Amino acid sequence: MDEYAAAGERAEIWCPHVTVACVVADGDRFLMVEENIRGELRLNQPAGHLEAGEALPVAACREALEETGWEIALDCFIGVQQWHSTVHDHHIVRFAFAGRPVRHHPERDLDRGIARALWMTYGEVAAAGARLRSPLVLTTLDDWLAGQRLPLATLRSLLPTLGT
Secondary structure, eight states, X not given: OOHHHHTTOOOOOOOOEEEEEEEEEETTEEEEEEEEETTEEEEEOSEEEOOTTXXXXXXXXXXXXXXXSEEXXXXXXXXXXXEEETTTTEEEEEEEEEEEEEEEOTTSOOOTTEEXXXXXXXXXXXXXXXXXXXXXXXXXXHHHHTTOOBOGGGSOOOOTXXXX
């Protein structure tokens, strides 16, 4: 029995933020988003939080569409990254995917806080430095460029309606 249970109190449960992100490449350019974070414009891959009842690959495609107006098709799973944001005091567990652009919907309103979607080279992303949302942005691109690609079947969902 832990000290909280002994004292009749309920222990606070630690829960990291589960997020998904996508590397979407078109030639030597990558689909990025410029987002307003606490009044500053930051750069990120299309990324966001996993929603209740949602499979990870579904979340990745949804976030890409909501943040960029691009439908994407996933090709592979890049990996899982863990990070602690000292700015927000959030622990992040990020599932990174790679895919290709399928169809653009320019008429679609982008998620609140997203200033714009843009295509950037690796050099342009790397040069953004402090404007990157987190170190995960460059780490994810580096992993993809290094050839880190796992089959999508690496992830399995046992959710009853969403599968994969």
